[in-house]
Amino acid sequence: MSELWRYFLLFLGAALVYNILLIRFIALCPFFGISNRMETSIGMSISVIFVMVMATSVSWLAWNYALEPLGVGEFLYIPSFILVIASLVQFVEMVIKKASPPLYKAMGIYLPLITTNCAVLAAATESVKPGFFTKLNIAYHYGFLESVIYTMGVAVGFSAVLIVFAAMRERIELAPVPKFFRGVPIAFMAAALFSLAFMGFAGMFKL
Amino acid sequence: MSDDVEKGAGKRGLLRELTKGFITTNPLLVLMVGLCSSLAVSTRVENSVFMGLAVIFVLTCSNIIISLIRRFIPEQIRIPIFIVVIASFVTIVDLTLKGFFKPVYDRLGVWIPLIVVNCIILARAEGYAYSNSVGRAAMDGLGLGMGYTCVLLIMGLFREFLGTGKIVFGERALVDLGSNSMPAILIMFPGAFITFALLLALLQWHKARSKTGEEEG
Structure with missing residues (x-):
């Protein structure tokens, strides 16, 4: 039971307390690029969740069974993880193109950009080097299940914020905004308030 | 912002490649790429300096290499090749900082490996270096990096100075107001968004003003 509880906390911590967008500033480019329409945000969220979980699983295996035993992890983790991600993205792109052409059209250039979605690489790096960013407990080592759950938390946190923010931006478009703040600047202001709200989660519990 | 590049008018074309990165195609304010790292590390001037240097180095080097080998890259697999080139330079920066500047490395943390996926660098590789000569690509990388x-x-200046009342570089405080009642929100997460929103609004204001100025004159 306590094990289950720990997994739950890990998930919640990754999704809310250390929310990847608003607390850690990872993956802001797709966040601002794609969040002006609800439909595309949802499509983006689904593909990010999928790519992220897959990428972390493969990266974790690569780290623990190839890079680390060979002693080359320090030098090769960046290129090998990013290659894993790039090929996965290519795969997702092909699947979406076949399964839903309208969605493919709507996602446009953002789909290949998941490759450069920092969140995916960040989650993969953190699952093999926990605390690399949050400086929590460097010596700790995630098991396979833990890293998958952690990544799922990260991805769900990303998607939730992306979708809520898209709804907010659709509303802001209609609002009377000071002239020079129209468009992107006001979106950043909104993100600031949003981030302020998320800071309320900080310190709720430790990862 | 563009004061320090207005010297020397020789080789106009190359110079223009260099200077365009500051205002007209500033990666952050105009192209809106590479936001993540900039918002996260700009809590301190020192972090900004090191992050900036790292990005200039990676951007320039990868632009040069990609421009050099662009004739041998098959179009279908260009993205993985770009990424491998970029990742090698990022690994160099990663290990250099870790070896010689440990405190800075600890603070910048995950942002150094994340330079690989910094949209600026891949976008320039794809959009510029892949179709331009070496000299131009190098200038482009240098210019955008400096922008x-x-x-x-x-x-960094705005947030550290107003947020903490002092500017610390290395061990020493360069400026210290000695005040304890500064708005610390600026160095926290929302402060980054607010600062960036203000910068963007300033740019829009500047654009609107120069446009009306042209119409009047």
């Missing part, structure tokens, strides 16, 4: 660093420095 990035400029914005980072402005944000």
